[in-house]
Amino acid sequence: MTDSLHAAGGRYPADAPASEALFDRARAIVPGGVNSPVRAFRAVGGTPRFMVRGEGPWLFDADGRRYADLVCSWGPLIHGHAHxxxxxxxxxxxxxxxxxxxxxxxxxxxxxxxxxxxxxxxxxxxxxxxxxxxxxxxxxxxxxxxxxxxxxxxxxxxxxxxxxxxxxxxxxxxxxxxxxxxxxxxxxxxxxxxxxxxxxxxxxxxxxxxxxxxxxxxxxxxxxxxxxxxxxxxxxxxxxxxxxxxxxxxxxxxxxxxxxxxxxxxxxxxxxxxxxxxxxxxxxxxxxxxxxxxxxxxxxxxxxxxxxxxxxxxxxxxxxxxxxxxxxADAALYRRLDETAATIQGLVTDALSKAGVPHRVATAGNMFSFFFTDADVRDYDGARTQDVAAFKAFFHAMLAGGVYLPPSAYESWFVSAAIDDAALEQIAAALPAAAEEAAAA
CATH class of the missing domain: 3.40.640.10 (Type I PLP-dependent aspartate aminotransferase-like (Major domain))
Incomplete structure (x- = not known):
């Protein structure tokens, strides 16, 4: 299965044989199979995707699948991959x-x-x-x-x-x-x-x-x-x-x-x-x-x-x-980051609202995340009121749609200046099904 299926409007299957094989091998020689805990997907379940290449706004995994990247190596890659x-x-x-x-x-x-x-x-x-x-x-x-x-x-x-x-x-x-x-x-x-x-x-x-x-x-x-x-x-x-x-x-x-x-x-x-x-x-x-x-x-x-x-x-x-x-990283770059973040926030908010999923979007400049809760979030106790099961369902549906989100409800989403119309279209295409999965969770 390659990214050509998604480009035609399809969805990736849940299995990832190459990543599964790598994860099995890693668990025998690395504690938990990863070198930083959140990578293990324990918060969301399933097999972590082993990435082999990044290019601009895209990540490519060991199974040949392409993802629009909203993790950006947990923040550093403001210019995208392999600038x-x-x-x-x-x-x-x-x-x-x-x-x-x-x-x-x-x-x-x-x-x-x-x-x-x-x-x-x-x-x-x-x-x-x-x-x-x-x-x-x-x-x-x-x-x-x-x-x-x-x-x-x-x-x-x-x-x-x-x-x-x-x-x-x-x-x-x-x-x-x-x-x-x-x-x-x-x-x-x-x-x-x-x-x-x-x-x-x-x-x-x-x-x-x-x-x-x-x-x-x-x-x-x-x-x-x-x-x-x-x-x-x-x-x-x-x-x-x-x-x-x-x-x-x-x-x-x-x-x-x-x-x-x-x-x-x-x-x-x-x-x-x-x-x-x-x-x-x-x-x-x-x-x-x-x-x-x-x-x-x-x-x-x-x-x-x-x-x-x-x-x-x-x-x-x-x-x-x-x-x-x-x-x-000049002024034009930060304008682009802010605009891209706002566009994605709007897409996600629209999809979750149409599906009736309680949520709050939280921002700090171009960093943002979605809390699956109706409550105001001003501290850690507020963050813990969210529905993590809904996030888990949302995460996996977005992954199946070719969008790589942070594999935890307690992490920031990150954008890069490399996110282009093609990446935004892939994100937009994945959202309706992901929002419905979250609503059903």
Whole structure:
């Protein structure tokens, strides 16, 4: 079965023999058969599709099927798959060597590009979003001499021990409030509050402010589905933390350079002390960063006593891909991303409404998700009111129609500038049946 059937108006069958064979082989040698849990399709059931190629707005799986991609590698691919200029930049860098363990010009250029677009004054390159948030928290503790961290239920900041408390994303998907292997001592240093609740933040600082090193928040939450901060929420966090001598860490691993040239803080400025970045800044290769005011970053080794290091940090291939991707991300690109996101939101809303499926569309710039619920969603508890069975049915019908959605009701959908009329037509064609499946679930 190839994409020619779908192009003629057909639907893919549920089975995927090549992917099934690969998954069986993987489960024997990789825990759960995947290297990141949400890929396993456990939240939606069925066999995860093993992808072998990406081109523009399309993904191609091991069974030869073509999908319009609304995951975009979980956010980084704002230009679509295998953009020629990004590919050329990586090829040129690889021809010179893959890693040196020394400073390189590319990492200086990428750092300068990030500083030029954002409110941070200095930046340290690392390899993953988890490493960025973990390092930012260590730095905040080193600067303040305090130990406790405040985070928000449903916000996911990577899998560092102290942050796997009431996290969203994979943890919400599998219904695990915490993870085995996280010690009570690590968890005891993390205070978890409801998202978008300023009064709760004020209360905890009134009680424990002298012990709190930092508040960490997603700039706009995207790991419980998309839940944007209410007007003034991030600004209130800055005001409260600074009044008590704590720091504000804004996690832009997901929103950074995706929703605007300067990330969410470019749209909704707040006086953050530290900001973390990832995904888009690596152009699809492993790269992340954390940065902030110069006087805060001065505490970081080798300038200061707070230690952080990484053999592959500032890897020349990742820097080349990230720099090419960011330099292509001009105002016209963000207009296209916003327009495409709005078009898809309209198509989905129309289909679900016609089928009588309760739903809410939630947006944060060009990031969005659909909650299968009538309830207002402003936090993690609201996100959990949705009908996950309806999403599961919707997901599989869209997959059969040649559209690849995030395989979890608790994830953001992402668009790329490569989505064209053909991809939009494929999405539109899949929606009526998917909405009917959701209604029947």
């Amino acid at each position: 020629p200029e990004v590919v050329a930049a990586v090829q040129q860098a690889a021809a010179l060597g893959t890693s040196f363990g020394t400073p390189t010009p590319g990492e200086v250029e990428l750092a300068a590009e990030i500083v030029g677009r954002t409110p941070v004054e200095q930046v340290r390159l690392v390899n993953s979003g988890t490493e960025a948030t973990m390092s930012a928290i260590r730095l905040a503790r080193g600067v303040t001499g305090r130990s406790k961290i405040v985070k928000f239920a449903g916000c996911y900041h990577g899998h560092a021990d102290g942050l796997l408390a009431a996290a969203g994303s994979g943890v919400a998907t599998f219904g695990l409030p915490d993870s085995p292997g996280v010690t009570k001592a690590a968890a005891s240093e993390t205070i978890v509050l409801p998202y978008n609740d300023v009064a709760a933040v004020e209360a905890v600082f009134a009680a424990d402010g002298a012990e709190i090193a930092a508040v960490i928040t997603e700039a706009a939450a995207g790991n419980m589905g998309v839940v944007a901060p209410r007007d003034g929420f991030n600004q209130a966090l800055a005001r409260i933390t600074h009044a008590h001598g704590a720091l504000l860490i804004v996690d832009e691993v997901m929103t950074g350079f995706r929703v605007a040239p300067g990330g969410w803080l470019g749209l909704d400025p707040a006086d953050a002390d530290l900001v973390t970045y990832g995904k888009v800044m690596g152009g699809g290769l492993p790269a992340a960063a954390f940065g902030g005011r110069a006087e805060v970053m001065a505490h970081l080794a080798p300038a200061g006593p707070v230690y952080q290091a990484g053999t592959l940090s500032g890897n020349p291939l990742a820097c080349a891909a990230g720099l090419a991707s960011l330099r292509l």
